[in-house]
Amino acid sequence: MNPARRTTTAAAAAVVLATAGGLLTAVASPASAETTCTSPVFKRQFFANTTFSGTPKKTDCDSAIDQNWGTGAPASGLPSDNFGVRWTVTRDFGSGGPFSFAASGLDGIRVYLDPGTTGARKIDLWKNTSTTVSKTVNVTIPSGKHTIRVDYVNWTGSARVKFAYAPRTDATVDTVKPLAPAGFTAAYSNATQQTKLGWRKNAEMDLAGYRVYRRVAGTTSWQTLRQLAATATSYTDTPPATGETYDYLVRAYDKAGNSSATTSTASVTSLAVTTPTGFTATGTDTGIALNWDAVPGAVKYRVLRSWNSVDGAATTFEPTGTSFTDTRVTRSARHEYRVAAIDASGRVTAYSTAKAARRLVAAPTIGQAFPHSSAVTVTWNADWDSGGSYMGFRVYRATGTSTDWVEVTDRCGWRERDLPDGSEQLLCTDWSAGTNTAYRYAVSGYDSNDKEGLRSGEVAATTGTDRQAPAAPASVTATGEDWGTTLTWSQVADADLHRYTVWRGTTVDGVCTDTAKLGETGVAVTSWRDVNVADGEHLCYVVRPQDFAGNLGAGTTVHVTEHDLRPTVETPAGATHVAYASLSAAGNVQVYGSSPAGTEEYVRFRAARWNPQTATFDALPDSDYEPLYDANVPTGTSLWYQVVGVREDGTTSQPVLVSVAVPPAS
Template identity: 75%
Template sequence: MIPTRRTTAAAATAVVLASVGGLLTAVAVPASAATTCTSPGYKRQLFANTTFKGTPKKTDCDSAIDQSWSGAPASGLPKDGFGVRWTVTRDFGSGGPFTLTASGTDGVRVHLDGIRKINLWSDTTGSRSKSLNVTMPGGRHTLRVDYVNWTGAAKVKVGYAPRTDATVDKVEPLAPAGFAATYTDATQQAKLSWRKNAEMDLARYRVYRRVAGTTGWQILSSPGTTVTSYTDTPPATGETYEYLLRAFDKAGNHSADTATASVTSLAVTTPTGFTVTGTDTGIAVGWDAVPGAVSYRVARYSGDPGKSWQTTATSLNDTGVTRSTRNTYHVAAVDASGRVTAYTTARTARRLVAAPTIGQAFPRASAVTVTWDADWKSGGSYTGFRVYRAEGTSTDWTEVTDRCGWYERELADGSDQLLCTDWSAVARTAYRYTVSGFDSSGNEGLRSSEVTATTGTDGQAPAAPTTVTATAEDWGTTVSWSQVADADLYRYTVWRGTTVDGACTDTEKLGYTAVTATTYQDVDVADGENLCYVVRPVDFAENVGAGTTADVTEHDLRPTVETPAGATHAASASLSSSGSVQVSGWSPAGTEEYERFRAARWNPLTATFDALPDSDHEPLHDENVPTGTSLWYQVVGVREDGTTSLPVLVSVAVPPSS
């Protein structure tokens, strides 16, 4: 028992605890001459008699009937022969099966709407109890409990509770009252509200939604018994959404549906103005803002590995793509509910190929060689390059790619260099050049920086190699030299002559090598000559550097058996691509014809010529020949009668196999 404070009309309020569904809550009780208690709290009256006659000695509020007194229950009351009356009027909602319980000493009576339901009315020293199942009608009803103590200790306990077993309780809760819905465009939210049900066995509510005109209801939430509102964010499709509410009790019974409440959502649509553009740093994707969209979903779904983004911006730059690869994108708007609109029509773009790194421009008499670097093999983004030229300070650029034909070469340091010689240039003219790359679809990237050159101004020949050496081999001569560091080095040329009295005479150009080479193999049959070799570097302007000379005496591997002179036919020996030697013989025009030819190879170990297998076919094949040496053959013609001609001596150099 919680006693009330004695008050006057000037007092404000008193707070007591009330039992709501088994829970204790604070109940504000106005303090006045006539005490009022807020339901479901009890109004309690204490009498100084057992007949409840006259004016109560005390009136207050009680949250529950569960009391025990060993003396007077309040000041001004006797310890024996007093009475206590509790009353409460409350809304039971739809009603249903309840259990009334009472226990105590002496007299206890329980009345429902004035009808006695429990009667334990006698003077006792021991406690008694009784339970009674009743059907509580729906709506508001009054419970009254009378208790008297004649003598001795006083004890009383009375309660009521719904029966929630599904086999017993078949009464549905009432449909929640005051159900309404409002929609706010700014938040894209629908606010639902209702009044709390009065049923004591209420378990929960359930909120449903559907698109107007459809039949399927979607369960949105099952809020608890103390909740009287719910906020929903329906898809922002511009459609009308309908809501309804049901109440459920602990036995699983649910109420009838409330009347539907409807809202019309904001329409969040697919973005417009969608663009996809290749840039140097990636692919720029952009679109127009969509009213009501809280974010956007962008997807790259073909080309490089798929990827998606969620962003509140209206653009992004996809830097994670490979240059020149076709990548396809689309975008959708996302509303506040998380709904994704339909995607835009897909668009495709390629990241631009990188601008080449320009090197130098090297002038010739009436041409210019332009060099640049670009990783066009490993990345695979370049299909080709375009070279542009402007004269002097002009901004009028002309493409000259088709006049030079770009190509690649390897430099001495192992790096690659791309270059193009503009043969359409005019002598004694200043030019500027820039280079761009393009991909397999012809999409051109950014242009490089510029380089300048004036034709006819390069008269400086490259420096000669610091050292040149010539090493005699059994198969010929290996010529080696030191690298030349000139940036405009175009190639090396190798010359061979004869050393006579210490001078290199009768030189002839054997060939040329790339700038990466520092050796040259002169495959010349070793016959003991005194030779000299000269290496001369050449630049893009065809300036030839001073030569550096090296002398060498060849090994002499000629047969020690002399071949007689006077043969009337010719012969030759050559090294085939398979590594065998082909020996041929023939009769010059106007001379005796031979039926076939035979050949024998010089064997330096036995100092004899070893015959090759006879054959009716030309040329004769000498298989499995030794490598890294010079081979000598005697070739004779065979007549129809089997006689042979004088031999012809021929030779071939066989370098080491690579």
Template identity: 40%
Template sequence: MNPARRTTAAAAAAVALTTATTLLTVSAAPASAATTCASPVYKRQLFTNTTFKGTPKKTACDSVIDESWTGAPAAGLPKDDFAARWTVTRDFGSGGPFALTATATDGIRVYVDNSRKINLWSNTTGSRTKTVNVTIPKGKHTLRIDYVNWTGAAKVKVGYTPRTSATVDKVKPLAPTGFSADYIPDGESAYTELAWSAGKEMDLAGYRVYRRPKGSGTWTKVATTAATKRTAGDSPPPTGQSYYYEARAYDRTGNESTGTADQPITTLDRTAPAAPVLTATAVEASNNLSWTAAADAVLYRVYRKYDDATSYTQIAETTGTGYVDTGASYGSAYDYKVKALDAAKNGRDSNVVRSTRSILPPQNVTATVPGYGAVFTWTEAPGGDTADYEVYRSTTSPVATTYDNLTDCRSRKVTTDAAGNKVRSCVDYDGDQGATYHYVMTRKNTAGRWSTGSADMTVTRPGDEKAPPPVTGLTAQPLEYGVRLDWDDSPATDLAHYEVYEYRSCCTPDFLGEVPAGTSEFVVGPEVADGEEKTYVVVPADIYGNYAEFTGAYWDSPVASVTVTEQDLRPTTAPEDTAPCSVTAYTTRGDAGGMYIDCADSVATEAAGINVYRWDRASGTYVRVTDVPLAPTATSYVDGTLPRGTTVYYLLSVVAPDGSETFSNVDSAVSLPSGA
């Protein structure tokens, strides 16, 4: 037997019910002569026979029925041919579906209100188990378990548990009883204390408390607590509103009881009105304040302080929603706030605004962002007395109107719109492409007073600050009149053009020309084919002005370069330069080339004429191109037979009266191909 589960009548009265998924569990103490067992503890009676006749030999209390006797169950009883009877009467609350389970050796019968539900009545050597499903009505009911042991070991185990499947359990718990709601007006921490009596259902999961405003039929759940707790608290808004509460029990299936009788409470009014939304407009004569009306407010107090002060001073009290502060000093920044008060003197502060008496800032400011910068336009403030204005830019908002944020807004214009309003505009060309900036504007009137800033404007510049990738496939082909550069088309979608330079290790590169996007060829020329080694650089530029720049002795990002040796078409021989003349050759865009002739004065008086010679590569000699000598006073010559698309070399001779010649220096001219 299991003496640890016995209890006295006094101890049994304090037994606590635990709704486990199996059996009821309580603590028990040894039985006394006059044994009573508090529900839901079983009263156990042991008989010295198997017919339950006569006075029980032993009576005790058991929290559960779970015994395994290998000998006599108690002193004075035989180990065979004895009987045990357990009885309990308990309140099942709303009742519902239950599972009765019995396991025993030999005979066992289970009754509910004297109605037999389980009958395993025979002498056995092993244990047998049976479970039956029953529906127990609401209220109090008695369970009786009769057990007999004829021979051998005695084992018996009996339990009853609620069936909580949603398809089986459709029975709602009973509404809690003894429900009360007490409002505790504890200042700002006022709350409602709620209490009720425990439900009797074995499958109770907990309780829910609901609240509704007086005059409303809509309930709001405000508390949920476990089945072992029978109290809850709630803190309704302290607005002076009246409310009703009710409690409902719910079981493990989710069935919820009806509500208890409604319990009313009335809260204290400790809730301030809604915060007013304050705005300020600064004009030359005053700071003008306005705010939104706050529900329940009956009065507003206006407070002001200098922007660097630590405390506010009340300057007005009004029932309206606006105030004009003419007492603020011009040009000084003030912080303002407004407190809304209700009839109970509950107050709530507005937001804080800063305002400085000043002239009006630029009005109706708009911003557009073409690729070259940020363009601002605005209308003149009333009065039309702007003497100057400034634009401030920052990467953060709000924008401080400080020197560090001052930007150079150029291309300033003044126009008049269709309505006759004066419209001003300027362009901020600076700042990074793709960056987001915040701007404000101020204006100065003809009296020399500056306004506060306009409303912040947020502007995102289009594009980026990333240069296109360097070109690929750059090649150079030496020509008789220059060098042809060729490269692959750039994959950059925002490409604007290419820039071509001749790189000089000694000094700044020479800019040769610009090639539009979609073209990937450039001819350097006209350029003398004299066998020099040249290095050329091609730099792609996008529509946002990003490209690799030459600073100092290097390019600031990778570029494509190519080195080429020009064709060498120079004459292989040249006569001694002894003539008192010099020649400077040139090439025109037409079909002719020529030269300028600069001779000493003696040539005009002493020479018989001047001949012009051109180097002929085929024969390796200088060929005269003048059919008859030029006059000794000639200062120029046009070569109508100049070949196209090549480099030519000229010299001239001074013809003496005796027909002898002295020769000048050699100079080159370059002709482009026809149509170039």
């Protein structure tokens, strides 16, 4: 309610309520200026009589008719009784339709629709009353602009008046379609790939909103894009960027569900976003690098990764640029990729032809280069778990400071070896190197498809410069066992250590004589088993480390006396045949006998094993076939056998004593 305000001068200013951002603001204007009120605000006039005659005492704007003046005057210069107030408004009712007019108050109220026309008066409560009177009527308002006027008079007593009008929105009552939106336009931007739609606001009071439609030009199927609020006068659409022409139109709909006729059709042509070209996939050290040509209008791209075929289980990525490196793939594994463009509407183009690649195996970690007189041994390490499926390595050599690299892999043949710390080391000896020459080496790996990875760093060496033999082990021990000797030694720390060589000799008067090389071990092995029958010999051992250049260290000598497990019963002499015993892979002892050369004196042989507990020889099962088997023999000891030959007549020869050492299981 906007009560009339008391003016402060005789020439009272009229009050105008203007709409500003949806709010009503009071604007003072001179009394001589005509008061105008913006629809749908009412123009209100105050009269000092009940016939609305003469010049109004006051004119202003009222956003709603809902006043209660009590028994006082409604405005300065008016009496408290016998005054009149008139409200008028002219507005556009759009398509019109069913409305309700509701009035109440003390005293007289009359409501007109288009006053001055036949049947204009819609409510007539024109009498002096001491109780509130009210009335609601249903009115059908034609389309277009119409004027509503409300006259109110107060004869005596309290003054109160209220009036409101509203559309009837029940679907059973309102069957009038709203007007189609006017001023419909559509404009497409290649930069944003968007269509901007616009229209003027519909005047319907019962407007519920707008529906926006789109179709591909030349088709009959319209797609409902969005349902918008009644306040909307624009909409932005992002059609698929296919280069096609799209038609748009808009309908209004009211609260009863009635839809308007359509606007005129507005058409735009979209930008054509196509499948990317120039697609490549390249294996790198960090992953698989993908590249393609930019597609005009694409806002991003979709990269599809599949296993082995384009129809396999896929993983997708959506980069915004024209390149992408897939770092999540395992090394050496084959992966296929396709790429498509995505436009601003989210449409995905057809995919490109598939491209396959493998991530490179990791570059080996270079170790050291150890010179010989005319060769160089190069070492390196490779991460077999995360480095990829190495199928082999390539060794490259450059002379001096030259940048010309030559592959020398076939001249050395790489191999693996275990190191004392439990790791594995790879190495290759370049036997094609010259003497007294400086070289640089680098190594690369390759996978099962012969795809080579990046090279390692460089390592340098000059041939002919290493003449220093490795140091001897700090400690060496020799322990006599019932089956032979256990030899152990401490680790040698020389970086160029290639192997340990083990030598055995005979101790005579405390001196190690007649040494001979038994064998050699890798650098990770610091023990040796000399399986030798325990017959009380005095032996000596030397462990001599050797480097890559062939320099052999002096070593450390240790002495040991074997255990003596020979039978305490002497074997008679005079045997004419020979015999021997050996340990089979299955852990059995095989005993053989043989007639004298050039004869067949014996048809078979018999054997008995020495039993130290009973000090007797226990016979083995008799057999007509050789060898004789001694099954389930004890381990970790030395065994002695007497072997006799059996003649055709059943007589036997003198025995021959043979022995075999049976070490414990490794």
